[in-house]
Amino acid sequence: MISGPPNPGFEHLLRELTPQVLGAVMRRYRDFAASEDAVQEALIAAAEQWPRDGVPNNPRGWLIQVALRRMTDHVRSEIARRNREFELAQELPVVVAPAIYSEPQMDPEDTLVLLFMCCHPALTSASAVALTLRAVGGLATAEIAKAFLVPEATMAQRISRAKQNVKSSQIPFSLPEADERAERIGSVMHVLYLIFNEGYTASSGDSLQRTDLSVEAMRLTRLLHSALPENCEVTGLLALMLLTDARRAARTNLNGELIPLDEQDRSLWDRQMIEEGTALVTAAMARGPVGEYPLQAAIAALHDEATGVDSTDWPQILALYSVLKGMSGNPMVALNHAVATAMVHGPHAGLALLESIEKDERMSDTHRLDAVRAHLLERADDRDGASACYLAAAEKTTSLPERNYLMMRAARLRDPQP
């Protein structure tokens, strides 16, 4: 049953269907690692056959059937393997491959359950990121490897070890209990945010060759949001991603050099994303006390609404950072709070706040403290001090575009004034 020529967007369709198909297969077999492999094989088969034969009328059913057939083969070969291993065939546990042509059971919560599995706290964040992109995002191992600039064999091994961990930690294919639910949603959000940031910070240089991780993170966060529309944190996270990514086109120039917020061409910002993000964060904030993601999103919205750095509502941003600072002991929040303080009360007030942040051990290896101090010293017209701090920050950062930016900032202050 073929419905004409393939839709050029069928790859999106494949990726959209991935968690639903995997959920249906898991429901039958419960074996995550083998089910996931079977679904990947079905996706590969579809990518080969659909462009040639057209997209089937029921693409999801097609994928599920192919994946279930692969699972049946897998189970049969398992039986054969056990037959070889045990001398007496009658000692074998009875494994019956189910009929594969009946319409499999679907559950709208499958995607959510899969996200909880792949982002389980028992996994390292690198494993969780890779597994989520493959099992829920439907990306092929080669695509994930390319996005993280590691060899495909390395990524394949990382994914297979992650699946082994899911098995050995006996992570169940079910929604977490109510008492641990909030924490588990937190883990999922953390992984999605990591994926987003990986794409966002790498959005320069050879970005055209990389799978767009930010777009994928937003797509997965949308899935999470539609499964949990009432969850303010999830709504806030989606808003934060939209409001941040809206500035992408203005963030770098043609040479891949970073452009700071105050020098960006704001006409390049994506208005549609800003509108959607702002609406989401407004809705989340209206629902009562909120956590870190909606607060971060609210700050991003204030930046996005302003026509320039001078017309930005800094007092409001400072107020939001004060709330955030009280909520988390994260020194990066304290650093941003110091920047907002400088914008409201002058650079010296901001510099004074840096003294206490400096004592935090977690800040000793990061370049950000030096970079912020440099900015504030520049605002205070201390050119030599600022230049030295930009250089110190350039020495510490491991991001090439950022190092180049900081180095140029230092050079600009060192060069004779025109």
Add this chain to the structure above:
Amino acid sequence: MKFMLMMNTPSGGEYQIMKWPQQDIQAHIAFMMGFTKKLRAAGELVGAEGLAPPSQAKRVRAGDDAKPITDGVFPEAKEFLAGYWIVDVNTPQRAYEIAAEASAAPGVGGKPMNMAIEVREVMSAPPNPK
């Protein structure tokens, strides 16, 4: 045949480029980006990485208990690896040409730096473990 082209930087302090005038830094970065892009377009580039400065470098050795012992200052080292390219070319001569082009990267005042690029042939792959 594959070659690794290594760019070294004198030890002590930060990379020299950190203290250059703005337009020289810009020209150098543009050259390096264009150079790598050209190698990739020619199908000769296998990989290239720039390394974080020596101030962050650690030297690691296993102690008697096999735990890592690190130290971070290397006063005896004259040079540090700053970055490398791996190219796949037909002849050593082509690798030397590429190295010479990298060596002439613009420095202060746009003058070619003519820095030494160490060229080493990469040994062929070990037998496939499968």
